[in-house]
Amino acid sequence: MNKTLKIETLTPEAFKPFGDLIDKETSEFFMINNGSTRRYHRMADVDVADNGGEPIISIFQATPLQYPLSIKMMERHPLGSQAFVPLLGNPYLILVAPKDDSPDPSAIRAFISNGRQGVNYHKGVWHHPVLALTEEDQFLIVDRSGPGNNCDEVYFSDKVQVELTLNDLVSI
Numbered sequence: 001m002n003k004t005l006k007i008e009t010l011t012p013e014a015f016k017p018f019g020d021l022i023d024k025e026t027s028e029f030f031m032i033n034n035g036s037t038r039r040y041h042r043m044a045d046v047d048v049a050d051n052g053g054e055p056i057i058s059i060f061q062a063t064p065l066q067y068p069l070s071i072k073m074m075e076r077h078p079l080g081s082q083a084f085v086p087l088l089g090n091p092y093l094i095l096v097a098p099k100d101d102s103p104d105p106s107a108i109r110a111f112i113s114n115g116r117q118g119v120n121y122h123k124g125v126w127h128h129p130v131l132a133l134t135e136e137d138q139f140l141i142v143d144r145s146g147p148g149n150n151c152d153e154v155y156f157s158d159k160v161q162v163e164l165t166l167n168d169l170v171s172i
């Protein structure tokens with residue numbers, strides 16, 4: 001199978017099958033701290049308690065891969081959600097595929113964040129490891145620590161060619 005992915009703009013509706021969008025610009029807020037602060041409340045839930053899991057906060061400093069990207073694998077976290085919040089305001093890419101026993105290469109979807117949007121992958125959603133577009137980009141991560149295997153990886157056979165090119169990046 002040969003396929004080049006179109007890169008989609010990240011919206012709450014488009015990302016809904018895969019998780020939550022952590023995005024001020026598409027979220028409600030209420031005022032706190034005597035009117036000095038907007039609280040964008042509960043943008044996503046941290047779903048990590050299965051098998052005695054606990055929520056942890058980490059930082060990823062990521063380096064861009066080579067493009068056009070030949071997508072060789074996808075992974076999922078069967079025991080917990082995983083959130084990525086960009087810290088430096090740089091656009092980055094998200095590759096996801098629907099929950100299933102194995103990722104369907106023909107169902108992979110590519111999104112681009114405007115650098116102000118984070119994502120929270122729901123438990124078991126297939127995704128590609130973080131895809132920075134800027135050298136040493138940084139992300140705050142909220143995911144799970146605890147017993148059990150929480151990372152399934154599937155490598156595609158050589159016959160499957162799913163490519164991601166940047167030349168049709170939507171303007172963000």
Ligand SMILES: NC(=O)N[C@@H](O)C(=O)O
Pocket residue numbers: 075082127128129130151
């Ligand atoms: N392995 C790890 O902690 N990171 C991946 O889960 C990822 O989605 O980048």
Ligand code: NI
Pocket residue numbers: 075077082127128129
């Ligand atoms: Ni992951």
